[in-house]
Amino acid sequence: MEVVAYYRVSTGAQEKSGLGLEAQVDYVHSAARQQGWKVVAEYTETVSGTIAPQDRPECKKALAHGLPVLVAKLDRIGRDVGHIAELMKRTSLKVATMPLADNFQLHLFAALAEQERSFIASRTRDALAALKARADDGDVASIEKLARRAGALVMGRTQANRDKASKAILERVTTWTESVRDPIDLCIRKGATTLQQVADCLNDKGIGTSRGGEWSSMQVSRVMKSLSLSFPL
Template identity: 65%
Template sequence: MTTNTIDVVSYCRVSSQGQGESGLGLEAQREYIDRAAKQNGWNIVGEFVDVVSGKLAIEDRPEGKRALAACKEMGALLVVAKLDRLSRSVHHIARLMEETEFKVATMPTANSFQLHLFAALAQQEREFIANRTKEALAALQKRADEGDSQSAEKIARRTEALEKGRTEANRAKASEAIQQRVNSWQESVRDPIDLCIRKGGRTLQQVADCLNGKGITTSRGGNWSSIQVSRVMKNLGLEFPSKETSL
């Protein structure tokens, strides 16, 4: 067990006011940081929360700027739940490394080189997500063609809107907006699902029960089923740990 206590400043970021008010995403970030603090002997001396896009560098965010100032004033380290809470830009993260020492709760032992590598991989993942967006739209059409009523209803609504005079450019924007909302919602439940797995969920139903117990609903506001968990985990690339890993 770690005997030396390290003072840390907790920094969380959500992208929308809705996430900030509901706690969706914010609660999971706090839980990641609290768990890492207990496991690594960190003493949380302050917390700052921004409701802002990750496109802004942390020093350009209201609470981010205050968090950095608090670290300097108290001689503390900055701690975030995940690397993308700092920034989605490799350039921003590399610049921050030169000015401030920070830790990431989900990989507390990672050094600067490893964090820079993870940031580069995350940027590549975003490019993969863009490709998956196109694939998801094609899959929606395929399910509709195969008789799935919900998919067919979505396609019908889109078709009806298009018939009201949307231009080709607006059609593309509408399709992209729909999928962005889907992607955004799925990303909002990534951390809660991950936490349910980390807490011992080893079956789809156990994860569903965990999410329902936390009061986290599906995109339609209902309870989770194992099938819905399976679909979202697959889309997010989340997996259960192997038996070797869990030993």
């Protein structure tokens, strides 16, 4: 079966790092080999997932082929269930991480993913509220420690500064953690069965820790737990 590959990176940081794109290409070509699909064209663009697929220049080109569109993960084509449902009226969608799923199943996955993002946002707000409560109680040291670990310093100790710092910390840590989800997942899919093997895989790829250093099994364990990633049984 012939397919058209579509890759999307959502920010300038992802575009410059190449990690987001590299992982997507790896997913797509691995799935194509395993399923016997022939990738006849590939399109890449940097655009927010909030923009409907039909309104993206490169995605339009992919759809114009009239062939199934293959993406690395469902959120690369879109994060809005409505957008995905509209797209499925025009083409057959294939997802590298779920190669056997049909359009109906993908629609269900999209709905579940949207709900999970809502839960994550709620948990993030709860975590921010907990930090704010600790700051209100005078526990500024803990926020300063988190800020230093995230590469920032709390400027002053007013309530407004504490609120801004804690919010920036949470956003920075969450963004970085999500940026290593695909590389870790790919290491596992390629045969890594232990924490140290994942660490070695990430180090071999030149992917640094949040501080730019090399990975250890303990660091991998903490990040995998945060991302709810695990080894296959």
